[in-house]
Amino acid sequence: MTDSQIPDSASSSQVPVSAALADVLFAGQLHTIHDRWRSLFSSDPFRFEEGLAHRERIDLSYDRLRLVNEAVEAPQVLASDPVELTAVHEWAGAVDPGMATIVSIHYNLFFGSLADHEAAARDLGEYVRAERIGTFLCTEVAHGNDAVHMETTATFDRAAREFVLNTPHPAAAKFMPNTGPAGGAKGAVVAARLIVDGTDHGVFLFLTPLSDSAGNPLPGVEVRPLPQTASSPVDHCATTFHDARLPFSALLQGDHGRLTPDGDFTSALGSPRRRFLQSIGRVTMGKLCMTAHSLGVMRHALDVAMRYAHTRVTSGMTKGQRVPLIAHRGHHTPLLDAVATTYAATLLQRSVVRQWDRASGEEREAYERLTAISKAWITWRARAVMTECRERCGAQGLIQANGIALQLASIEGTITAEGDNTVIMQKAGGEMLLGGVDLKPESEIAAEDRELADPQFLQDLLADIERISHTRAKARLRKRAASPLARWNTTVTPAVALADAHVHRLAAESLLTAAGQVPSGPPADLLRGLHALFALRRVAAHSGDLLARGRLTAHQVEDLPDAVDAILGLLEPHALTLTRAFGVSEALLETHPMLSA
Numbered sequence: 001m002t003d004s005q006i007p008d009s010a011s012s013s014q015v016p017v018s019a020a021l022a023d024v025l026f027a028g029q030l031h032t033i034h035d036r037w038r039s040l041f042s043s044d045p046f047r048f049e050e051g052l053a054h055r056e057r058i059d060l061s062y063d064r065l066r067l068v069n070e071a072v073e074a075p076q077v078l079a080s081d082p083v084e085l086t087a088v089h090e091w092a093g094a095v096d097p098g099m100a101t102i103v104s105i106h107y108n109l110f111f112g113s114l115a116d117h118e119a120a121a122r123d124l125g126e127y128v129r130a131e132r133i134g135t136f137l138c139t140e141v142a143h144g145n146d147a148v149h150m151e152t153t154a155t156f157d158r159a160a161r162e163f164v165l166n167t168p169h170p171a172a173a174k175f176m177p178n179t180g181p182a183g184g185a186k187g188a189v190v191a192a193r194l195i196v197d198g199t200d201h202g203v204f205l206f207l208t209p210l211s212d213s214a215g216n217p218l219p220g221v222e223v224r225p226l227p228q229t230a231s232s233p234v235d236h237c238a239t240t241f242h243d244a245r246l247p248f249s250a251l252l253q254g255d256h257g258r259l260t261p262d263g264d265f266t267s268a269l270g271s272p273r274r275r276f277l278q279s280i281g282r283v284t285m286g287k288l289c290m291t292a293h294s295l296g297v298m299r300h301a302l303d304v305a306m307r308y309a310h311t312r313v314t315s316g317m318t319k320g321q322r323v324p325l326i327a328h329r330g331h332h333t334p335l336l337d338a339v340a341t342t343y344a345a346t347l348l349q350r351s352v353v354r355q356w357d358r359a360s361g362e363e364r365e366a367y368e369r370l371t372a373i374s375k376a377w378i379t380w381r382a383r384a385v386m387t388e389c390r391e392r393c394g395a396q397g398l399i400q401a402n403g404i405a406l407q408l409a410s411i412e413g414t415i416t417a418e419g420d421n422t423v424i425m426q427k428a429g430g431e432m433l434l435g436g437v438d439l440k441p442e443s444e445i446a447a448e449d450r451e452l453a454d455p456q457f458l459q460d461l462l463a464d465i466e467r468i469s470h471t472r473a474k475a476r477l478r479k480r481a482a483s484p485l486a487r488w489n490t491t492v493t494p495a496v497a498l499a500d501a502h503v504h505r506l507a508a509e510s511l512l513t514a515a516g517q518v519p520s521g522p523p524a525d526l527l528r529g530l531h532a533l534f535a536l537r538r539v540a541a542h543s544g545d546l547l548a549r550g551r552l553t554a555h556q557v558e559d560l561p562d563a564v565d566a567i568l569g570l571l572e573p574h575a576l577t578l579t580r581a582f583g584v585s586e587a588l589l590e591t592h593p594m595l596s597a
Contacts, residue, residue, distance in 0.1 A: 110134025181215025
């Protein structure tokens with residue numbers, strides 16, 4: 001389907017509008033960093049293949065991983081570049097969620113962990129050539145979000161100067177890594193407790209070969225396939241070790257811990273927990289990767305749904321009248337809400353990646369919480385947006401070849417991977433109560449002197465929502481309780497609301513900032529319209545709190561529905577312009593049956 005075949009508000013004079021919006025959405029890198037991966041993943045080898053069995057789809061994902069590897073100049077350089085690495089994830093998931101998953105594991109978790117630790121005399125050539133695929137073994141059956149308490153051990157054998165890797169009992173099995181026979185030879189960085197002369201020095205990573213070229217487990221390694229999941233098709237397994245021998249060079253060392261061949265241990269960190277967190281530091285980068293995957297598939301789904309809404313016709317309001325779906329307010333309202341959310345989420349991610357990339361040393365610790373709550377918020381929003389897109393496409397949205405249903409299922413994995421979203425938000429909310437947030441001061445301008453059309457008023461209201469949650473959570477925390485757990489149980493709900501309010505405000509702020517970065521006229525007007533829609537929806541959901549505290553007037557509360565409706569009317573004629581800015585490949589879109597008729 002070509003642009004000329006799609007009714008669009010964008011005349012030739014408006015073509016630059018999509019370009020200007022794309023420029024801000026992709027931070028000026030759509031035609032450089034992103035185009036490389038967009039072109040690769042829209043080429044023939046990555047087209048959807050109908051009718052494959054579960055194992056066949058997994059095998060295809062590994063074949064495609066090797067095609068990706070041909071385009072990667074140096075895996076460890078890619079792993080160390082947050083902008084490039086997240087760009088790969090933004091385009092991979094839309095064509096093959098299973099491949100996107102193993103790409104993330106191989107380059108971020110595996111090669112990234114190696115890049116983050118001191119180099120040793122290791123020959124990584126087979127991994128660089130993807131003759132052996134890298135994976136990451138951390139969580140255990142009994143230890144997920146509390147992986148710091150994992151029980152797998154790597155005991156140092158002084159005489160042999162080797163490590164002996166063991167799984168003490170079934171509950172300590174490494175849970176869900178892609179260690180099955182699909183894809184051929186595998187190796188991993190395995191998180192295990194370093195034991196030297198009976199002393200537990202905490203969790204470290206160990207480079208561990210797992211299987212041979214036929215996918216058969218090596219001596220001391222046992223792999224048990226897990227039941228098929230509803231998320232991305234991947235060879236998930238439970239993996240255990242039984243006196244598996246590793247050379248001394250297997251230990252990934254650094255300032256957090258060093259061991260000499262004679263068994264002398266030193267560490268710049270006195271806390272085993274901090275050693276653990278530094279060992280698995282790639283999980284934070286993994287959150288950015290999961291977020292990027294979610295953004296890519298949600299933008300793709302929204303572009304598909306929006307195009308379908310403009311080409312699929314249905315009954316109008318008079319006899320014999322036929323109109324496109326988009327003409328109905330009941331159809332375009334949820335799609336435009338999804339557009340506003342997707343723009344806000346994308347721009348928030350750009351800001352977070354930029355901050356993470358520029359930070360160093362202790363600065364990075366300050367951004368870990370922002371990275372975590374952004375991951376939780378964006379992956380949840382992606383599920384909501386894609387569910388809406390699937391429904392708006394009716395039965396067509398259920399067909400996997402149309403690029404929504406399979407990708408929607410993959411979002412369930414991102415919500416759980418690299419830290420369960422609910423746990424992330426609870427942890428962040430607790431930390432923010434203890435001083436981990438700078439609250440915006442309350443505006444001194446009275447509500448009756450302000451207008452809902454003022455974007456700064458909307459931003460101030462979002463800050464009010466954040467401050468209200470903080471006050472409520474603090475009050476709960478100060479109340480007497482029967483136990484620390486009881487006190488936390490009364491506090492956790494407003495604490496999570498605080499974290500949610502914080503990231504909502506930042507997302508809206510990113511959208512408003514972008515409006516000031518594009519050319520004046522239609523591009524800026526559309527971004528301001530999206531900001532208004534996004535912020536007004538949030539304000540309306542919390543209008544009771546805002547009214548009770550005098551931050552909104554009763555008249556303004558009554559005006560909220562009309563204000564939203566007015567914005568929808570302004571945005572609807574430009575709906576395709578807004579989604580074309582997502583830059584989805586026309587070659588890829590033409591492969592979806594619902595768009596190619």
